Amino acid sequence: METASTKDRPTPRPEPTPGAAPRSTGSLSIALAGSGGSGVMTAGNLLLDAAARAGLYGLMVRTSGPQIRGGEAAALLRLSEAPTESLDDAFHLLLAIDWQNIHRFADEIPMRPAGLLLGDADEGEPPAVFLAGGARFVSLPLKKTAKAIRGAWTNMLALGVAGALAGIPRDALEAAVRASWRREASGLDANLEALRAGIEAADAIDRERVPRIDAGAHARNGRWLLSGNEGAGLGALRGGIRFVAAYPITPATEMLEWMAPALTRIGGTLLQAEDELASINMAIGASFGGVPSLTATAGPGLSLMAEGIGLAVSAEVPVVIVDVMRGGPSTGIPAKSEQSDLSFAVGGLHGDAPRLVLAPTSITDCVATTQWAVTLAEATQAPAIVLSDQFMGQSRAIVDRPADPGFVAHRLVAQADAPGFKRYRDTESGVSPMAIPGTPGTVYTADGLEKSEAGIPSSQARDHAIQLDKRERKLRRHDYGRWWADVEGAGDAAILTFGSVTGVAREALARLAGQGMALRLVALRLLAPALPERLAQALEGVSSVLVVEQNHSAQLFRYLRAMYDLPGKPASFHRPGPLPIRPGELADAILEWRNR
Structure with a gap:
């Protein structure tokens, strides 16, 4: 067994059918940060809405400090021309309304060497940790400019700056603000003016460090x-x-x-x-x-x-x-x-x-x-x-609007006066008719005690064994169809994962595919009960497996080793949160694993 945990891994680099989402062809990463009450989450949500109106895809991740209320906060956005399921390796732009405790997000907001830092001229210099990699700092008089517009908010000015630098059209930004407004009309006018002031301020900023993406090229087409x-x-x-x-x-x-x-x-x-x-x-x-x-x-x-x-x-x-x-x-x-x-x-x-x-x-x-x-x-x-x-x-x-896969819930219900009704009858499937209370002729006891097939509490070994087998059998014999996992790609090596790490794995494998490395991905959707035959089919022809997850003790790896006969000498890549696993970090780990 090979494992890679926090202590022996480098610090992370600063529809219903199952299957991979389309690959992103270009993306832009923006972080909006500030102290509690500065409105960065509102600005982030509006920027995401405007991006959708402009025909883009995107993702916004919220992050905050440990305080119950107040404290530092940041909206981490990735805007893209194609669906995206994970944050990128680093950020092109960090716009801070103020710098109060923003240094605490240094690990969560790694800056690209050619990245751009924007901050209020009256809030001082950004923390050195954000400048260490070569990012350039440009000072803007955010609060003074907003204060000069009666009733305007600084976060609307920041929205205009970030949106313009991203290449999102002004009409999309204004439409997002209008759609969200629930206050008096005069306040809307003031904040639209602040938004436009932010757009104008962006014109004076060197855009080479913030690459534009192809906003406005596609209709929204019912995106959510x-x-x-x-x-x-x-x-x-x-x-x-x-x-x-x-x-x-x-x-x-x-x-x-x-x-x-x-x-x-x-x-x-x-x-x-x-x-x-x-x-x-x-x-x-x-x-x-x-x-x-x-x-x-x-x-x-x-x-x-x-x-x-x-x-x-x-x-x-x-x-x-x-x-x-x-x-x-x-x-x-x-x-x-x-x-x-x-x-x-x-x-x-x-x-x-x-x-x-x-x-x-x-x-x-x-x-x-x-x-x-x-x-x-x-x-x-x-x-x-x-x-x-x-x-x-x-x-x-x-x-894209999630289609309805057509799953229809159906419960096997006992009919009135069913002859010989036994609620916990030991059926071949393990499923026995369940009576709705009040149905004539179907009275039974339902509690946590072990029971006979009729539902009478029992401590007899035979009844216990029958009910244990029944409860196990009904899950083991159920037909789960193709939804048990997403199985993608080909190759003699496979990545096994689950949950939110799936999107990171997809992007990492897409990058490696561009380098000529073919790998299979198995993203488990059904974790229990275990389906050994299904996984064996999915891994046919695979000689090595890497299990990827975000926790400290390799829980998925240990569970799979216990429940499945994995091929070759299975390896593990795992580390805990709170930092998300990044695509580049995982791609590096996969390369290291393949080169052993």
């Missing part, structure tokens, strides 16, 4: 601005979820905020529970009553839900749990991303408790994967854990 949390919420509704119980927690809260009004419009309900224990049990209760149900949380909440999920396993009640992973353990790093809940998701329940574990491969895929999770949970009468993460959940992307 979508976050992973919104995508997961949409997928849940498409899948048939009509009840949600949850407790707010970073970084999953936005999913609940989006779903609350959306559920109301279609006759569903969202209830904020007093804690995560109540949330999972409410969802299980609603599902037991016949309503497809969901809860959403992050790592600490998932831990609290463990006993409830075990109840859903034992009582065979379908329920979906979306875990938007963050840095851990304990409170950890709430606003940063990490794929470190995997081991708990696939093996963290007490007893032998088979469950479904899925992971979307991109922001767009959050829609289809969550929709599929609802379908699988209902079909197998089992809990399904969906592993999103902060990177996908809280990032926003310009994407």
Whole structure:
């Protein structure tokens, strides 16, 4: 076994069908930074909206300090002529409204040697760490210029500067501001004036360090601005979820905020529970009553839900749990991303408790994967854990409208007065009809105790063995179709990964393909149950495997080694968050692995 972890790796360089997104042919990376309340997130969202209106694709990643409120913040954007799923290796432009504690983002905002730093003339010089690589600093009187326009905000001036340098047309920038405005008209006029002042200020800046991309060449064509949390919420509704119980927690809260009004419009309900224990049990209760149900949380909440999920396993009640992973353990790093809940998701329940574990491969895929999770949970009468993460959940992307894959949830329901009804009958498929409470002739006990086929609590070894086999068999024998993984490319070596790292792997492999290196990519969407035969087919002809993930202990690598017979001498590339893995970093690691 070969492993590469933080200590022996260099510091990182400053639709429903499965498959790779189109490759980016050119992109521009911009960081907008400032202290809390400076409006950089608003400016970033507006810049992304304007890029979409101009026919571009893009991605915006939010980053902030550890403070609950206030503190430093940055919007990290990558604008592109083709869909993009990851940040680039470094930034062309950093525009700071002020420099307060921005040095804390030095690792997250690596500058290109020919990059450009823009900052307010009255805020002093940028931190030396941003200048060390050769980036050039240009001072702008941002606050003075904005103050001269009554009612204007500095972030609108910054939006104009950044948008103009990126080559986004003025009408697209103005349209984005107008569409977002919810205040008095006089304020809109003032901020449109500030936007135009920023565009004019950009004309005096050397543009050679900020390459333009081909904005305006394509129509928007129904593209969406979508976050992973919104995508997961949409997928849940498409899948048939009509009840949600949850407790707010970073970084999953936005999913609940989006779903609350959306559920109301279609006759569903969202209830904020007093804690995560109540949330999972409410969802299980609603599902037991016949309503497809969901809860959403992050790592600490998932831990609290463990006993409830075990109840859903034992009582065979379908329920979906979306875990938007963050840095851990304990409170950890709430606003940063990490794929470190995997081991708990696939093996963290007490007893032998088979469950479904899925992971979307991109922001767009959050829609289809969550929709599929609802379908699988209902079909197998089992809990399904969906592993999103902060990177996908809280990032926003310009994407092509996600098509509906047509997954339709169907639960095997007992008919009234069914002769010889036994709720937990040991069927060949492992799935037995589930009675809706009140259905005549189908009364049974549903709890966490082991039971006979009739649902009568039992401590007999025979009943325990029958129910254990039944619960395992129904997941193992289910037909998961082609959605279990994205399998792309060819070659005698393969990269195995999951979740948000998939986009990074795709770009790294595309770069290596340009150098003549052919590699296969297997991005797992279904993590549990394990499908050894499917993976063996996907790896046919492969002699070496590199497992790529973002956590400290190589959780996916260890899980795959336990559940699969991987070819050759499998290797691992892994490191923890909060820094995202970059395409160039991964490409270098793959080259090193292939040259051993």
